[in-house]
Amino acid sequence: MNQVMRVEILNRLKKINPNPVIELNFSSPFELLISTLLSAQATDNIVNKVTAKLYKKANTPKSLLKLGVSEIIKYIKPIGLYNIKSMNIIKICHILLERYDGKVPSNQMELETLPGVGKKTANIILNVIFNIPTIAVDTHVFRVCNRTGFASGKNVNQVENKLLKTVPKIFKKNCHIWMVLHGRYICKARNPRCDVCKIQDLCNYYEKNKYLYYAFI
Structure with missing residues (x-):
């Protein structure tokens, strides 16, 4: 995946959810x-x-x-x-x-x-909390990055390092939450919802499996 595609993915995720919020409830x-x-x-x-x-x-x-x-x-x-x-x-x-x-x-x-x-x-x-542009990599982020080709890596550290290098600064604040939500609700582990995914045309997984996918629907 090239940088133009990465930026387009981030722009689409931003358009879907301009102000993403972590789903853990907290007041401090x-x-x-x-x-x-x-x-x-x-x-x-x-x-x-x-x-x-x-x-x-x-x-x-x-x-x-x-x-x-x-x-x-x-x-x-x-x-x-x-x-x-x-x-x-x-x-x-x-x-x-x-x-x-x-x-x-x-x-x-x-x-x-x-x-x-x-x-x-x-x-x-x-x-x-502190608005520092870091990118946390959990299971959802790791899966989305590897499956789509956005930032592939064999372990969490490799994926995090690639994200920090390739994600433009303007997207770093929300990148983690966008990918968590995408992985939780769309790019699920067992049954990815490619039919409703807004970035399917930019995704390596979809490109490799689209013919097989359409054969079963």
């Missing part, structure tokens, strides 16, 4: 940090259901520490890996209060030192 940087942590191997929908109840009870480092691991587990048990996630939440609360006055840091290295926080989570925080 800290809430987004915890919600993103919880979203690992879980859907945004189940995370939002869990945190709607949790954040009514506790939504700050101090209040979550007061709640404790055992009580946090009761709230987040519907989510996978709830034991380790609850312990990481407590550790994060301690660190934020001891080092950052209870605030979420705006530095990638500092974010990645927090328990359970990897590069993807750090990039989401930097992008959504």
Whole structure:
């Protein structure tokens, strides 16, 4: 895929959704940090259901520490890996209060030192909260980039590096969310909805499979 095609894809995604919003519900940087942590191997929908109840009870480092691991587990048990996630939440609360006055840091290295926080989570925080033009690569972004040919790579780091090199600065702020939403609702893992896709004519996957696709409809 050449750069002209990439820009056209981004322009179309922008036209479809000029002001994309992350689907995790939050009302503070800290809430987004915890919600993103919880979203690992879980859907945004189940995370939002869990945190709607949790954040009514506790939504700050101090209040979550007061709640404790055992009580946090009761709230987040519907989510996978709830034991380790609850312990990481407590550790994060301690660190934020001891080092950052209870605030979420705006530095990638500092974010990645927090328990359970990897590069993807750090990039989401930097992008959504601090408006830094980073591009987080999750399973949806990885799939869309490889399937379409937008930025192919064998691992997340390769895809992220290609995106940072090829995505023009004006698109970097929203690129992650556009691709997440496209992967979640259109370019699905098992049954991609090529029939309603607005970028199918620019997509390597569709070009390779269009004759087979039309044979079954």
